[in-house]
Amino acid sequence: MSGLAAGIRLAHYDQKVCILEKHWTIGGLNGFYRLGGRNYDVGLHAVTNFTPPGTKKGPLARLLRQLRFKWEDFELSPQVGSAIAFPGVRLGFTNDIEFLRSEVARAFPAEKDNFEKLLTQLVDYDDLTQDNFGGSARQFLGSVINDPLLIEMILCPLMWYGNAREDDMDFGQFCIMFRSIFLEGFARPFAGVRLILKHLVRRFRSLGGELKLRSSVASLKIDGDRVVGVELESGEVLEGKRILSSAGIVETQRLCEDLTEKVPDQRAGQLTFIESISVLDKQPKEVGFGETIVFYNDSPTFHWRSPASGLCDTRTGVICSPNNYQYPSESGNLEDGIIRLTTIADFHSWVNLDEAEYQRQKMWWYDRSVASAVRFIPDFRSHVVDTDVFTPKTIRRFTSHDNGAVYGAPEKKLDGTTHLKNLFLCGTDQGFVGIIGAIVSGISMANMHCLKD
Amino acid sequence: MGPAEIRDEILDILSDIAPDEDLSGLKDEVAFREQLELDSMDFLDIVMELRKRHRVQIPEEDYGNLASMATTVKYLEPKMADI
Numbered sequence: 001m002s003g004l005a006a007g008i009r010l011a012h013y014d015q016k017v018c019i020l021e022k023h024w025t026i027g028g029l030n031g032f033y034r035l036g037g038r039n040y041d042v043g044l045h046a047v048t049n050f051t052p053p054g055t056k057k058g059p060l061a062r063l064l065r066q067l068r069f070k071w072e073d074f075e076l077s078p079q080v081g082s083a084i085a086f087p088g089v090r091l092g093f094t095n096d097i098e099f100l101r102s103e104v105a106r107a108f109p110a111e112k113d114n115f116e117k118l119l120t121q122l123v124d125y126d127d128l129t130q131d132n133f134g135g136s137a138r139q140f141l142g143s144v145i146n147d148p149l150l151i152e153m154i155l156c157p158l159m160w161y162g163n164a165r166e167d168d169m170d171f172g173q174f175c176i177m178f179r180s181i182f183l184e185g186f187a188r189p190f191a192g193v194r195l196i197l198k199h200l201v202r203r204f205r206s207l208g209g210e211l212k213l214r215s216s217v218a219s220l221k222i223d224g225d226r227v228v229g230v231e232l233e234s235g236e237v238l239e240g241k242r243i244l245s246s247a248g249i250v251e252t253q254r255l256c257e258d259l260t261e262k263v264p265d266q267r268a269g270q271l272t273f274i275e276s277i278s279v280l281d282k283q284p285k286e287v288g289f290g291e292t293i294v295f296y297n298d299s300p301t302f303h304w305r306s307p308a309s310g311l312c313d314t315r316t317g318v319i320c321s322p323n324n325y326q327y328p329s330e331s332g333n334l335e336d337g338i339i340r341l342t343t344i345a346d347f348h349s350w351v352n353l354d355e356a357e358y359q360r361q362k363m364w365w366y367d368r369s370v371a372s373a374v375r376f377i378p379d380f381r382s383h384v385v386d387t388d389v390f391t392p393k394t395i396r397r398f399t400s401h402d403n404g405a406v407y408g409a410p411e412k413k414l415d416g417t418t419h420l421k422n423l424f425l426c427g428t429d430q431g432f433v434g435i436i437g438a439i440v441s442g443i444s445m446a447n448m449h450c451l452k453d
Numbered sequence: 454m455g456p457a458e459i460r461d462e463i464l465d466i467l468s469d470i471a472p473d474e475d476l477s478g479l480k481d482e483v484a485f486r487e488q489l490e491l492d493s494m495d496f497l498d499i500v501m502e503l504r505k506r507h508r509v510q511i512p513e514e515d516y517g518n519l520a521s522m523a524t525t526v527k528y529l530e531p532k533m534a535d536i
Contacts, residue, residue, distance in 0.1 A: 012505075013501050013505055014505060054473060056471075056474075057490060062492065062494060065470055065471055065472075065494075065495065065498075066494055066498070068469070070472075128492060128493060128494070443494070444494070447494060447497055451497065451501060452497075452513055
């Protein structure tokens, strides 16, 4: 997706652009698939950074301007309402920050003023310059908020939707995620992520861009400090003035033929998930689940790290329903009632299973994860008519990221540069995550490195 | 192109990159940034559109000349005189 956004920018300014996609379908983690006659999105729970039409500030408005799309093109319908659920405390939030304000005042009356202070300190963060990106989000929160439970509850959704680092979060990433989720908000196109991808591909092609599917890159041919050719698995070699890679930092280095020593694995991200999808015989709200997204955690402390043992850690999770958005009345609601559930998983444990055991463990962890989730939302299990589970193995297949790391490497490369003069990074490892993040990343790297001369 | 035509062309570019902005009351002497919600990415687009449409090259160190309509037109006059 970041590649498509960069491609549109460059093709619009008359550059000859070729996008190489490993798979027969596009989108990477923001892709979609069809199984048993049903359409599923891969990564999409929600498009974040939702702002209403006419808004001029913020990443959504910026990317629409940069790619020359109309607000209406993405057909975004806002969420109904979401929640952060910890034992005995629930904080609701919507796309209007006033509601979260009132929820904090209700559940944490002593923190009302501190939360205000937090809001004023966050709005000044500039995501175009990213001057203060480093630093600990936990330390920052600790300096503003006294109640440790509120700190954990604020961090839970922000880490779930975009933190590549275990335990703590970079201050800049915290600001970006806080804005994208609490100050802006969630939305979804009725037709899912495919609608956004369709628009991007159509625009890219109409500007003369070339999109080559099933074109996996085997290596980057290097001469001195420049990439001189991109060799595909098929043996074909393409030449280009500049290369943008959305493969990830470590994964891109591995493609460079000049880096002979093994790139250490620990620099790749560790956080990956299983996704348990339940198809219901009713709309989710008819079984009592009317919220858009619920981030739950079953103890006062939120543990954001790869499981210490076992295949998954079900203490925390994200429950979401694509049905629970305010779709326009003419489109009705989605035909199938769907509840998706994301659970932290361990990549290595999943890839080391043999096929029979893999299938068995998928079913076992579906049950365990759902059993954990229904402590926080009404029990929907008697209405389930179909299920699908995808695992870190699936995520690696879609993204080719080491460890199936959903949010990429913990150390971001914000300026997108590499050891080679004409090779740049875009996508998750450059710094922005999610659908809007991927698009903004592609745009900013194209602007910064490919348009100014 | 004379100053009036250059001004029209800039207005056309602005309406292309920021279609939601009302440009009718734009004051020539006041910085774009103070009147319109433009960020650094949008300023790059003014440069890029001029290059795409008229092959006018503006080096990065000259971007500061595009602060307001008046300074932009003045800066572009010699560059666009023969177009």
